[in-house]
Amino acid sequence: MLLALGTVFADGAALAQPRLPLIVVLMHGKEDALRNRLEGLIEGLRELGYVENRNCRMEVRWSDNQLDRLPALARELLAKNPDVAVGFPVLSAQALQRESRSVPIVIASGAGAQRLGLIASLAHPGGNVTGLQNQLDELAAKQLEFLKEIAPNAKRVMTLSSGFSAAEPEVRQGSRVAAKAFGMTLIEALADSPAKLAQVSALCEREQCEALVVLLDPNLQNFRLEVIAMAARLRIPSAYPVLEYAVDGGLVTYSSDVRSLFRRAASYVDRILKGAKPADLPVERPTKFELVINLKTARTLGIKIPQSVLARADRVIE
Secondary structure (H helix, E strand, C coil), rough: CHHHHHHHCCCCCHHHHCCCCEEEECCCCCCHHHHHHHHHHHHHHHHHHCCCCCEEEEEEEECCCCCHHHHHHHHHHCCCCCCCEEEHEEEEHHHHHHHCCCCCCCCCCCCCCCCCCCCCCCCCCCCEEEEECCCHHHHHHHHHHHHHHHCCCCEEEEEEECCCCCCHHHHHHHHHHHHHCCEEEEEEEEECCCHHHHHHHHHHCCCCCCCEEEECCCHHHHHHHHHHHHHHCCCEEEEECCHHHCCCCCCCCEEEEEEHHHHHHHHHHHHHHHCCHHHHHEECCCCCCCCEEHHHHHHHHHCCCCCHHHHHCCCEEC
C-alpha cells in the first residue's frame, strides 16, 4: 500500500509543471493603431530568452482609447497575480498602481510619471514603478524649430492634443516657450476623438493658422490618419511627434523610436523577474531622436524642403 501511494505521488510530481512567470500588459489605445509597440516588447523579451508559453505567460488588455476602461482592466489583470505589469502610457501605469503598490510596474513609454506621483524621481523611483519616459519640452521645441525652417513665414501655429495626456502641462508649456522664442503665435486646440476634428479644422481656418504641430499625446495616435487628413485638407505644413505620422502621410516627424522603447522595456521586465526592485531601477529617457520627412507630402503642398533640413534627416519618404 505504501509503495502504491508512493507511486501515485511520484506520478503526480512528474505531471506537475513549474509555474511560468506571468507578465501582464495594459495598453491604452486601439490594437490596430498601436500593435507595433506591443510587438516591440515581445521582440525585446524574445531577445532576452523569453518565449510565451514556454518559459513565460503574457496577458494583454487594450482600452480601445477609452480612459474610463483603464481601472477595470487594471483590476482584471492584477487579479491574475502577475509577476510584473507593463503599462503604456503613464495613465495605464497609474491605473495599475492605484490597484497595487506591490506588483512591479514598468512604463513602456510615456511621460508625467513624477508629476502624477508614480515615481519620486527619475534616478530613484522609490516605489513599485519604473521604466522609460520621453523628453517632452525638448520635443515640442524641436517640432516648432523644424517648422520654422521648413515654413519660415508661418507665424500663426496651431498646437493639437487631446487634453488627456498625463504630460499635457509639460508639453503645452514646452510649446509655449519655444513659440515665444521663434516669434510664433500659438492657437491651442483639443480633440479627444475624430469627431472633434471638424471643430479643430474650423478653428484653424477662423484663426488663419499657417501651420500645425501635433503634440506628443498617445490618445491622438489612435486616430492619426484622421489628423493627417485634416492637415492635408487645410493645406498647411505640419509637424508630428511619432514616426508613424510621417509614414502615414504627415509632412515631418521628430521623435524617439517608440518601438525601440518598448523593446528596451523588456530589459526592465527581465531584471525584475530576476529579482530587481523597481525602486532601485532608474527611469531611462531616450537619447536618440529621428527626423523623418515625407517628400511626397511636401510636393503635394508645394513646399520645398531646405537642403539644410534634408541633410539632417534620418529618413526621407519619397
